[in-house]
Amino acid sequence: MAHHTHISGSRDIQMARSMCWHCQSEMSGEYFCERCVKVQPVSKETDYFTCLGLPRRLTIDQSKLEAKFYELSRAFHPDFYQNKSEAEQTISLGNAATLNTAYRTLRDPIQRAEYLLDLEAGSVKEIRTSPPSDLFEEILELQETMEAYRASDRASQAGRELRAQLIAEQEALERRKHDMEQQLQRLFTDWDTLQDRGDAGAPARAERDRLLKQMRDILSNRTYVKNIVNDLVATIG
Amino acid sequence: MAYSDKVVDHFNNPRNMGSFKKDEEGIGTGMVGAPECGDVMKLQIKVQNDTIVDAKFKTFGCGSAIASSSLATEWLKGKTIEEAQQIKNTDIVQELNLPPVKIHCSVLAEDAIKAALADYQKKAGDKTEAAT
Numbered sequence: 001m002a003h004h005t006h007i008s009g010s011r012d013i014q015m016a017r018s019m020c021w022h023c024q025s026e027m028s029g030e031y032f033c034e035r036c037v038k039v040q041p042v043s044k045e046t047d048y049f050t051c052l053g054l055p056r057r058l059t060i061d062q063s064k065l066e067a068k069f070y071e072l073s074r075a076f077h078p079d080f081y082q083n084k085s086e087a088e089q090t091i092s093l094g095n096a097a098t099l100n101t102a103y104r105t106l107r108d109p110i111q112r113a114e115y116l117l118d119l120e121a122g123s124v125k126e127i128r129t130s131p132p133s134d135l136f137e138e139i140l141e142l143q144e145t146m147e148a149y150r151a152s153d154r155a156s157q158a159g160r161e162l163r164a165q166l167i168a169e170q171e172a173l174e175r176r177k178h179d180m181e182q183q184l185q186r187l188f189t190d191w192d193t194l195q196d197r198g199d200a201g202a203p204a205r206a207e208r209d210r211l212l213k214q215m216r217d218i219l220s221n222r223t224y225v226k227n228i229v230n231d232l233v234a235t236i237g
Numbered sequence: 238m239a240y241s242d243k244v245v246d247h248f249n250n251p252r253n254m255g256s257f258k259k260d261e262e263g264i265g266t267g268m269v270g271a272p273e274c275g276d277v278m279k280l281q282i283k284v285q286n287d288t289i290v291d292a293k294f295k296t297f298g299c300g301s302a303i304a305s306s307s308l309a310t311e312w313l314k315g316k317t318i319e320e321a322q323q324i325k326n327t328d329i330v331q332e333l334n335l336p337p338v339k340i341h342c343s344v345l346a347e348d349a350i351k352a353a354l355a356d357y358q359k360k361a362g363d364k365t366e367a368a369t
Contacts, residue, residue, distance in 0.1 A: 133268050136268045136270060136277050136279065137268075139277050139297060140277060140279055140295050140297060143295075143297045219272075220270075220272030223272050223274075223275045224270060224272070224275045224277065226275070227274075227275030228275070228297075
């Protein structure tokens with residue numbers, strides 16, 4: 001990232017996290033050196049929760065998130081760095097970009113969960129899950145019905161029947177997506193409760209892995225359902 | 238980013254689109270998906286005397302996923318089970334000139350081939366077991 005160009009090598013980055021890049025004094029402030037008041041780069045290793053001052057949980061206080069985001073947005077705003085050194089301008093710009101991504105990710109419960117799963121279990125997206133094959137069958141069948149509808153004369157009896165069928169399918173899928181989201185919500189609560197307990201015993205670890213897997217499965221199935229619903233909406237208008 | 242001519246060609250004229258009846262003699266079915274984009278791919282092979290005599294696919298996804306599976310079915314036809322095992326996603330990437338962001342589509346096609354082969358072998362194995 002651009003704001004790291006003045007430092008080279010990983011050891012230096014390690015040092016930069018605990019030392020001010022400008023006055024080399026030990027860092028105690030969050031984003032600004034307490035001694036020389038210079039802005040400090042957000043480390044790449046800082047996760048979005050830490051970045052926005054939130055505990056790493058799936059249920060978060062939206063108003064706290066927003067307040068912290070606005071506070072930091074002001075702190076890093078490029079307008080306030082126009083008369084500062086180039087290094088400070090680069091750092092503040094990099095921070096503002098990271099902050100925006102962090103905020104967008106944490107604001108949305110699904111993206112937040114995917115992000116947390118990335119942190120906790122390695123990349124969710126890279127772990128290949130095998131969604132139930134009946135869901136695949138259903139999606140492919142639905143694709144065929146959509147194709148038939150697109151090719152049909154919309155005003156004909158057959159066209160109208162296909163349309164009615166697609167609308168019913170869409171409603172069923174929306175309900176399913178809603179059910180998945182409620183299921184996720186329950187898992188989120190279970191996850192947070194487990195984290196709050198701070199138990200490192202074997203049963204707690206097994207429970208943790210079970211929750212991660214369940215969340216991952218539902219999240220990926222939800223993506224399939226979401227995509228097909230989008231397609232349905234685009235098709236029947 | 239523009240699609241390569243070959244991708245566009247496979248997308249516009251997909252080869253071997255369709256499906257076989259799952260429980261028909263000598264059919265292997267592979268169904269895979271990519272959660273990141275919601276793509277779904279179904280690839281089927283028809284095997285006679287250890288050789289793939291026909292292959293069909295149905296893919297719901299982006300142009301590259303469709304082209305990858307279309308190409309895969311073309312390659313599968315006439316190959317033995319063992320030869321088919323050797324098809325790698327990198328071969329598909331090369332043939333179709335897929336950009337880095339679309340490499341997962343070729344991985345999906347390779348997974349679909351593997352799944353179809355495994356399904357066929359499982360069915361064939363079950364049959365020999367039942368016979369003995």
